[in-house]
Amino acid sequence: MHLEINKVTKKYGSFTALSVFSATLESGIYGLLGPNGAGKSTLANIVCDTLKPTSGDILYNGVSTKKMGKEYRNLLGFAPQVSSYYKDFSTRYFLEYMGMLKEIGSKADIKKRVDEVVDILNLTDVEKKKIGKLSGGMKQRVGIAQAILNDPKILILDEPTAGLDPKERIRLRNILSKMSFDRITLIATHIVSDIEYIAGKVMLLKKGNLIEFGTLDEILSSINDKVFKITVPKNEVDEYSIKYKVVNVIGDGNMAELRIVSDSAPNAEKMVSVKPCLEDAYLFYFDELNISNKVDLHD
Amino acid sequence: MIRLIRVELWKLLCKKHLWIILLALTVFWCYFIGYTQWKAIRTCPIRQDTKKYLADISGPLTQEKFENILFDYQLIQEGSLYTIDVTEIPLGDTGHFTINPFADWILMSSVKAHAEYIVNESKNRKIIIEQAQRNIERLHRENGSLFNIRENEKIVEMYQNAEELVLTQADNGWKFYFNENNHTILLLIFLLVLLTPVFAGEYESGAFSIVFSSKSGRDKTALAKLFSACIISIITASYFETVNYLCFSISYYMVNFSLPVRNIEAFSTSPFNFSIGQFVLIKYAFFTLYSVACGLLICFLSKFFSKSVPTLISGAVVLGSSYGISYYFTAPLYIVGEIPLELRNTGEAMQKWVFSFLVHPNVYFNQFAVINFANYPIFTYWIIIVTTVITCLFFGSLTFGLYTKNFTLRMLR
Numbered sequence: 001m002h003l004e005i006n007k008v009t010k011k012y013g014s015f016t017a018l019s020v021f022s023a024t025l026e027s028g029i030y031g032l033l034g035p036n037g038a039g040k041s042t043l044a045n046i047v048c049d050t051l052k053p054t055s056g057d058i059l060y061n062g063v064s065t066k067k068m069g070k071e072y073r074n075l076l077g078f079a080p081q082v083s084s085y086y087k088d089f090s091t092r093y094f095l096e097y098m099g100m101l102k103e104i105g106s107k108a109d110i111k112k113r114v115d116e117v118v119d120i121l122n123l124t125d126v127e128k129k130k131i132g133k134l135s136g137g138m139k140q141r142v143g144i145a146q147a148i149l150n151d152p153k154i155l156i157l158d159e160p161t162a163g164l165d166p167k168e169r170i171r172l173r174n175i176l177s178k179m180s181f182d183r184i185t186l187i188a189t190h191i192v193s194d195i196e197y198i199a200g201k202v203m204l205l206k207k208g209n210l211i212e213f214g215t216l217d218e219i220l221s222s223i224n225d226k227v228f229k230i231t232v233p234k235n236e237v238d239e240y241s242i243k244y245k246v247v248n249v250i251g252d253g254n255m256a257e258l259r260i261v262s263d264s265a266p267n268a269e270k271m272v273s274v275k276p277c278l279e280d281a282y283l284f285y286f287d288e289l290n291i292s293n294k295v296d297l298h299d
Numbered sequence: 300m301i302r303l304i305r306v307e308l309w310k311l312l313c314k315k316h317l318w319i320i321l322l323a324l325t326v327f328w329c330y331f332i333g334y335t336q337w338k339a340i341r342t343c344p345i346r347q348d349t350k351k352y353l354a355d356i357s358g359p360l361t362q363e364k365f366e367n368i369l370f371d372y373q374l375i376q377e378g379s380l381y382t383i384d385v386t387e388i389p390l391g392d393t394g395h396f397t398i399n400p401f402a403d404w405i406l407m408s409s410v411k412a413h414a415e416y417i418v419n420e421s422k423n424r425k426i427i428i429e430q431a432q433r434n435i436e437r438l439h440r441e442n443g444s445l446f447n448i449r450e451n452e453k454i455v456e457m458y459q460n461a462e463e464l465v466l467t468q469a470d471n472g473w474k475f476y477f478n479e480n481n482h483t484i485l486l487l488i489f490l491l492v493l494l495t496p497v498f499a500g501e502y503e504s505g506a507f508s509i510v511f512s513s514k515s516g517r518d519k520t521a522l523a524k525l526f527s528a529c530i531i532s533i534i535t536a537s538y539f540e541t542v543n544y545l546c547f548s549i550s551y552y553m554v555n556f557s558l559p560v561r562n563i564e565a566f567s568t569s570p571f572n573f574s575i576g577q578f579v580l581i582k583y584a585f586f587t588l589y590s591v592a593c594g595l596l597i598c599f600l601s602k603f604f605s606k607s608v609p610t611l612i613s614g615a616v617v618l619g620s621s622y623g624i625s626y627y628f629t630a631p632l633y634i635v636g637e638i639p640l641e642l643r644n645t646g647e648a649m650q651k652w653v654f655s656f657l658v659h660p661n662v663y664f665n666q667f668a669v670i671n672f673a674n675y676p677i678f679t680y681w682i683i684i685v686t687t688v689i690t691c692l693f694f695g696s697l698t699f700g701l702y703t704k705n706f707t708l709r710m711l712r
Contacts, residue, residue: 045508048508048511048512049511049512050507050508050511050512050705051705052705070514070515073512073513073514073515073516074514076512076513077512078508078509078512079509080505080508080509081505085504085505085506085509086310086504086506087504088309088310088313088314089309089310097306098509098513100302100303100306101303101510101513101514101515101516101519101520102513102514102516103513103514103515107302143509146509147509150513150514
């Protein structure tokens with residue numbers, strides 16, 4: 001089973017949302033990482049056949065998905081970024097409706113499958129509640145529930161953890177890990193921790209371009225010797241924040257420990273090179289200086 | 300499919316604000332048409348006198364009745380029939396009464412109208428038949444067009460079986476009911492509010508993407524949405540038509556469904572030999588068909604813009620202006636004034652077509668409006684029906700195509 005995204009481009013007038021994107025996906029979890037506006041949702045929507053690419057093609061096991069049509073959509077499960085859905089529907093009614101649209105069988109089959117999915121995502125308490133009255137996390141779970149209703153071979157999740165608390169995030173991660181066998185799961189997110197522990201391969205997307213694609217180790221090896229820990233006086237923290245990409249700051253008395261991503265080693269007394277993590281890679285590639293790092297440690 | 304239609308209906312109808320709007324529109328119409336007329340009739344002595352007069356003359360027209368009406372009419376002409384010298388009528392809804400110097404006018408005009416109607420009605424039909432027969436002879440003599448001969452033959456055929464004239468005290472109710480279709484505005488407002496979210500709501504909430512990525516979501520959902528829009532349009536039209544009928548019937552006690560519609564003054568020169576009941580059904584059917592066409596147009600706009608506000612605005616402009624233009628060209632002169640000379644031909648043409656029917660059904664059904672179809676005279680209402688059905692199919696299939704192909708306005712950029 002493999003899904004080949006072949007030179008896919010999406011343009012809106014003169015704006016290119018996705019530029020000649022190519023990748024081949026096989027069974028496993030893929031993380032699609034990028035800042036807001038990088039083209040993650042565009043790619044997710046194109047893969048899910050809800051958006052037509054300007055050029056390029058998507059092949060499933062060598063067959064164009066355009067030709068497959070319904071057959072291809074039968075393999076899909078999609079949880080989009082927006083999870084407002086139908087506010088006046090109860091969770092159960094909504095899932096049964098989606099079961100109808102996905103043509104998963106007779107009325108009894110749909111009911112049975114909905115029962116299973118409700119159980120998997122722990123939605124039993126809210127199955128009679130209206131979707132409009134659910135919390136953000138619950139809505140997100142309902143979104144994922146409808147996506148897995150047809151036991152899809154290709155599962156696309158766009159920002160699945162938006163609005164979830166840490167406990168729910170961990171729970172969702174575990175669910176996704178369990179479900180990842182024998183299916184392609186693509187998680188589009190800008191939250192590094194969503195995919196750091198579960199994604200077999202990671203794609204870094206920047207302004208519509210795929211800038212890195214590989215296993216976590218491959219991506220991290222590209223920034224080996226570029227992540228440093230330095231200890232500096234508190235009053236120099238701002239200066240370092242301007243000069244370098246600071247991942248985090250830990251205050252300790254009059255001193256502060258900074259984690260820095262930099263092409264060259266910073267000039268500091270106590271400086272050590274450390275093992276990079278995905279968050280460092282994110283900061284390195286997306287060049288986003290976190291202004292909030294300018295913490296006033298004098299207070 | 301039926302289950303999907305049920306879900307789509309549920310999606311549209313499970314909103315509280317809709318029911319509040321429906322209730323508000325119904326209450327407004329019941330007050331505006333039902334209560335004010337009822338109050339005016341019940342509390343105005345002149346109207347009571349008129350009602351009594353109409354009750355006296357109702358029923359089949361006998362020679363004695365005919366002569367009495369003509370006698371009263373002559374008295375009016377001479378200015379000697381004054382049943383009430385000074386009468387009080389209500390001034391607006393304030394409950395205050397004032398002396399009306401024109402108190403007898405309503406009663407006199409009612410007598411006059413009936414007398415003129417009786418005299419003219421039989422005369423008109425006779426004249427129409429004689430004229431058509433003369434035309435046929437002339438056309439045969441001059442080797443005239445086959446269509447014109449057939450048209451005149453049709454006129455003779457349709458006017459020859461004139462029914463016995465029956466006067467009914469409910470005349471006024473039927474007259475007003477068939478003359479005004481202003482509840483169309485209620486229908487348009489409600490349909491706009493109800494059907495705008497059919498497609499736009501799904502795009503705005505983002506739910507369309509899960510529908511689109513489902514196995515056969517696009518085709519079946521599009522059909523379910525369009526069918527549910529049609530069902531809702533039919534139910535809504537029937538509801539408002541019934542509310543409108545009830546509002547009139549409360550005031551005028553409209554019965555006599557089996558009487559020929561030609562007995563109503565406004566239909567005296569109608570070529571159609573319908574009964575009042577049949578005409579009510581025709582009115583329902585046309586109104587419903589129009590409602591379905593409007594519903595599908597709103598669906599198209601909803602998909603085309605994929606946003607609620609542009610759909611509402613464009614829908615209001617398209618539907619409102621078409622109704623407004625139709626009203627202008629077919630309304631009585633005392634409401635809209637004289638139509639400018641250069642627009643009169645347009646006005647006359649429109650009276651023979653669908654716009655006339657939608658606004659003032661009696662105007663359309665009181666004339667012999669035919670077109671030449673392969674030398675056969677075909678009533679334009681057939682063209683109206685076919686055109687409306689084609690319009691429904693056009694907007695339905697266009698919306699279906701746009702939805703299943705996921706066409707958006709962004710693609711035009």
